[in-house]
Amino acid sequence: MLSPQTFKLVRESGAIPGADYLLEVDNVRKEFPGVVALDDVSLRIRRGSVHALMGENGAGKSTLMKIIAGVYQPDAGTLRLKGNDIRIASPLDALEAGIAMIHQELNLMPFMTVAENIWIRREPLRYGFVDHREMNRRTRALFDRIGIDVDPASEVRDHSVATRQMIEIAKAVSYESDVLIMDEPTSALTDREVDHLFRIIGDLRAQGKGIVYITHKMNELFTIADDVSIFRDGRYIATHPAKDLNRDQVIQMMVGREITQMFPKEPAVIGEVILSVRDLALEGVFSGVSFDLRRGEILGLAGLVGSGRTNVAETIFGVTPATGGEIRLDGKPVTIGSPRDGMRAGMALLTEDRKDTGCFLMLSVGENMEMAVLTHRYVKAGFVDQGAVDTECGKMKDAMRVKTPNLAERIENLSGGNQQKVLIGRWLLTNPKILILDEPTRGIDVGAKAEIHRLISRLAGQGVAVIMISSELPEVLGMSDRVAVMHQGRLTGILDRTEADQVSVMRLAAA
Amino acid sequence: MTEPLTNTIAMAERKVGRRRLPNELGIVLVLIGIALFFEAVGWGVRGQSFLGNPQRLLVMILQVSIVGLIAIGVTQVIITGGIDLSSGSVLAVSAMVAASLAQEPGYARAVFPALTGLPFVIPLLCGLVIGGIAGVINGSLIAITAIPPFIATLGMMVTARSVAQLYTRGQPISMLADNYTWIGSGAVPVFIFLAVAVIFHVALRYTRYGKFTYAIGANAQAARVSGINVRRHIMLVYTIAGTLSGLAGLVTSARAASGQASMGTGYELDAIAAAVIGGVSLAGGAGRISGTVIGTLILGVMTSGFTFVGIDAYVQGIVKGVIIVAAVVIDQYRQSRRRKA
Numbered sequence A: 001m002l003s004p005q006t007f008k009l010v011r012e013s014g015a016i017p018g019a020d021y022l023l024e025v026d027n028v029r030k031e032f033p034g035v036v037a038l039d040d041v042s043l044r045i046r047r048g049s050v051h052a053l054m055g056e057n058g059a060g061k062s063t064l065m066k067i068i069a070g071v072y073q074p075d076a077g078t079l080r081l082k083g084n085d086i087r088i089a090s091p092l093d094a095l096e097a098g099i100a101m102i103h104q105e106l107n108l109m110p111f112m113t114v115a116e117n118i119w120i121r122r123e124p125l126r127y128g129f130v131d132h133r134e135m136n137r138r139t140r141a142l143f144d145r146i147g148i149d150v151d152p153a154s155e156v157r158d159h160s161v162a163t164r165q166m167i168e169i170a171k172a173v174s175y176e177s178d179v180l181i182m183d184e185p186t187s188a189l190t191d192r193e194v195d196h197l198f199r200i201i202g203d204l205r206a207q208g209k210g211i212v213y214i215t216h217k218m219n220e221l222f223t224i225a226d227d228v229s230i231f232r233d234g235r236y237i238a239t240h241p242a243k244d245l246n247r248d249q250v251i252q253m254m255v256g257r258e259i260t261q262m263f264p265k266e267p268a269v270i271g272e273v274i275l276s277v278r279d280l281a282l283e284g285v286f287s288g289v290s291f292d293l294r295r296g297e298i299l300g301l302a303g304l305v306g307s308g309r310t311n312v313a314e315t316i317f318g319v320t321p322a323t324g325g326e327i328r329l330d331g332k333p334v335t336i337g338s339p340r341d342g343m344r345a346g347m348a349l350l351t352e353d354r355k356d357t358g359c360f361l362m363l364s365v366g367e368n369m370e371m372a373v374l375t376h377r378y379v380k381a382g383f384v385d386q387g388a389v390d391t392e393c394g395k396m397k398d399a400m401r402v403k404t405p406n407l408a409e410r411i412e413n414l415s416g417g418n419q420q421k422v423l424i425g426r427w428l429l430t431n432p433k434i435l436i437l438d439e440p441t442r443g444i445d446v447g448a449k450a451e452i453h454r455l456i457s458r459l460a461g462q463g464v465a466v467i468m469i470s471s472e473l474p475e476v477l478g479m480s481d482r483v484a485v486m487h488q489g490r491l492t493g494i495l496d497r498t499e500a501d502q503v504s505v506m507r508l509a510a511a
Numbered sequence B: 001m002t003e004p005l006t007n008t009i010a011m012a013e014r015k016v017g018r019r020r021l022p023n024e025l026g027i028v029l030v031l032i033g034i035a036l037f038f039e040a041v042g043w044g045v046r047g048q049s050f051l052g053n054p055q056r057l058l059v060m061i062l063q064v065s066i067v068g069l070i071a072i073g074v075t076q077v078i079i080t081g082g083i084d085l086s087s088g089s090v091l092a093v094s095a096m097v098a099a100s101l102a103q104e105p106g107y108a109r110a111v112f113p114a115l116t117g118l119p120f121v122i123p124l125l126c127g128l129v130i131g132g133i134a135g136v137i138n139g140s141l142i143a144i145t146a147i148p149p150f151i152a153t154l155g156m157m158v159t160a161r162s163v164a165q166l167y168t169r170g171q172p173i174s175m176l177a178d179n180y181t182w183i184g185s186g187a188v189p190v191f192i193f194l195a196v197a198v199i200f201h202v203a204l205r206y207t208r209y210g211k212f213t214y215a216i217g218a219n220a221q222a223a224r225v226s227g228i229n230v231r232r233h234i235m236l237v238y239t240i241a242g243t244l245s246g247l248a249g250l251v252t253s254a255r256a257a258s259g260q261a262s263m264g265t266g267y268e269l270d271a272i273a274a275a276v277i278g279g280v281s282l283a284g285g286a287g288r289i290s291g292t293v294i295g296t297l298i299l300g301v302m303t304s305g306f307t308f309v310g311i312d313a314y315v316q317g318i319v320k321g322v323i324i325v326a327a328v329v330i331d332q333y334r335q336s337r338r339r340k341a
Helices: A004-013 A061-068 A091-097 A114-118 A132-146 A161-174 A191-206 A218-224 A247-255 A309-317 A339-344 A354-358 A365-370 A386-400 A416-428 A446-461 A473-479 A502-509 B002-016 B025-045 B054-079 B087-100 B121-144 B149-167 B178-184 B188-206 B208-218 B220-225 B230-256 B267-277 B289-309 B313-340
Strands: A021-032 A035-046 A049-054 A076-081 A084-086 A099-102 A179-183 A210-214 A227-232 A235-241 A273-282 A286-294 A298-303 A324-329 A332-334 A347-350 A434-438 A465-469 A482-487 A490-496
Touching: A021 A061, A035 A049, A035 A061, A035 A210, A035 A227, A049 A061, A049 A191, A049 A218, A049 A247, A061 A099, A061 A179, A061 A210, A091 A099, A099 A161, A114 A132, A114 A161, A132 A161, A161 A179, A161 A191, A191 A210, A191 A218, A218 A247, A227 A247, A235 A247, A247 A446, A273 A309, A286 A309, A286 A324, A286 A465, A286 A482, A286 A490, A298 A309, A298 A446, A298 A473, A298 A502, A309 A339, A309 A347, A309 A434, A309 A465, A339 A347, A347 A416, A354 A416, A354 B220, A365 A386, A365 A416, A365 B208, A386 A416, A416 A446, A434 A446, A446 A465, A446 A473, A465 A473, A473 A502, A482 A502, A490 A502, B025 B289, B025 B313, B054 B087, B054 B188, B054 B208, B054 B230, B054 B267, B054 B289, B087 B121, B087 B149, B087 B230, B087 B267, B121 B149, B121 B178, B121 B230, B178 B188, B178 B230, B188 B208, B188 B230, B188 B289, B208 B220, B208 B230, B220 B230, B267 B289, B267 B313, B289 B313
Parallel strands: A035 A235, A049 A210, A049 A227, A099 A179, A179 A210, A298 A465, A298 A482, A347 A434, A434 A465
Antiparallel strands: A021 A035, A021 A076, A076 A084, A227 A235, A273 A286, A273 A324, A324 A332, A482 A490
16 A cells, blocks of 8 residues: 555656546445444545546435545445555645545635635745745646636635635645545536636646536536446446436436436416515615515516525515615515514525535534524514424424435434425415525435425415526526516616526526 | 543533433533542642532632622623623622722721711612613613724713722711621621522523523514514613622622722622633523623632642632633534534
8 A cells, every 4th residue: 555655756756657537436424323324435536537426415425525535434345546446545645645625614714815815734845934926827837727717816715615715726736736625616606607617627637637527507517527427325326428318318327217208387376466666776886776475476586696596585674684675575665684684574584605604513403594584473472382393393304305314413424405495495384475495406406496396386375476596597587477587786688488498597697 | 621521521422412402411510620630639738629619618608799780780791792801890890889888887987987887778779779770871872872892881980980999089888787788797698699690590591681681682673573672672781780799899898897999899700700711602592690600600719729739829710711712622522513513
């Protein structure tokens, strides 16, 4: 077994060992308390290929990648790098052995500059002090190579999530690693940025690198991947060349059952106007936003990341109170100055960022679900009627098919899709009349996605008015009765279901 | 000592089953371990029992019940993700003001000669209100100006201490009436401490107040989006902590039958130590009153035990410091193992 240090030496010598596979994972097993996350999993990454991993949330992809990147230690199994057995005890070991991972959660330090973030631990020195000029020069050279236009001396906190994602990718590239692991790198990127990323990936592949690519997006799979490995419930299912597969086959292997329709929009009776927004504005962010929302209607809100979609949703709900315009509920003007006001008006907002503004990660599933409804129900003289709340949460958990042993489990231990279901459950317990969903299916597997779509559809059928924001156009088009499109803080148009298609929406979004 | 202790904990956990074990078990074992240690040393060095002396046990709890009262407040503050450094100083202000209103009837050199012999509820209420006001100021600064709790309460710590000194220009206040000093007499402080502990244990576990306190500590932004009035709640938590410091001031002055501006110096750190030993996470979102009570008892057993076995007073701080850090290290180790294992 070779140590990472030896590997580092070999790598630096420039010698190219002749193994066909860059990375071989054999019979890996990993258990967490109460669950087997990975059971006898094997995987082989070819030199100069993009290897996609597909599977529902909780299938074990992220766990496997964390083992390869040294974050977790496997309970059993072996790793071979270019034909040699290797043990990776820490993320640093992985980096030195030539394995770089771009985490789903961004790991940049917001108060340091772009260059400092990229070269951390490897800063060029001059007389023992960090040579910032050289560091910025190297960063610029790196950015030129992969075609990113970002000032190396700017602070990371001043950049958008999408730019941060590109900086992360540049950082991984800077390690000159042989194996790059990307965990859903496009979830925060716009279509144009995705194209750019794919060009970078293509270059890396041409240089003989192995890229492990985790994604939930079917179209990406067929654009970029050479090989596809499918995982389900912690088990390895199969590996096939991407060109031998079609969409339905992949989905079927992932879920082990057939999903007949992705966007099961049921026709709902559309009632009278419940919410009207007139000239709504948030200074410096968006202005002049006007639309009506009817009972039983699903209004899609489309637009590029940063177009102001999320801000409009947050302003209507009261997270960032409006600085201009009017909100009317059932025809009566209302002032909404806080989320509490929004809830009193019968609204609910599923926020965009599950981790930042959604989950109480340290608390249990039950506590996460009950928190919103406790502001106005199930409390007598300050005391919580825990029996009644638990019954309701239990019912909601079953109805939403949340995979968790019980309500006392920490939400941290659930997969992203199940966390999202808990958060939607939190809001459904409040019986909202208007449900605002910001990226309800981001980072969620196809199975959970279809369930959430069905749920939204059913709620609309019961007369709930829904506003749905999504970066995935097929989702917006499939689910919405009408599609409102935003561009640079303005509402550029509202399309009816019959006239909305990819082209017409994109035209308004990029207007 | 810590090595066999962790082993004992691990063995106990294995026996009872790893999951669903009360978080407090670890520190209860630490408490028992420390007590048994002094028991053994006691027989060896002095030929008498440490634990077999009810009088000593009562004094031991009496000594820590004042810090315990503060710790119950600071526990709630820490659960919201904050900190309260002002409690010792607030205790002093409350003690001074209450004492000045509780002097013997007709005492000629009283601070307010016209106000002697008042019904005892007046100094009591004044002490509590003063603590509450300090808490409101802390809470407002933190919730409205959004300065870090460390800074806000540091400011209050310095300011309140000065107020306590200024109040009588440093002169102690003595000759307190009997109807006031009874709250510090005998085992009364212990009962006050335990009653307050039970009240807030129930409040944190079974009321909306408790639920929201944990929610804010776990994720303030998510709490706000869930419709919780985060600002108001933060103010409430600091007000409760301030009021408990006020209560501690009453007990302190009643027990000493005097008011002194230096009272409670350093208590805020003992209280924080008790909470942290008891498993309250400084990151917020986790911790229980029961843990804090046990943490407080650990401090009490240590102080009492040191004196009992005759450890040099100058050395006591070193041992205490090491034990505080060791307790938290062990706890963190157990937590991380539970999460990863």
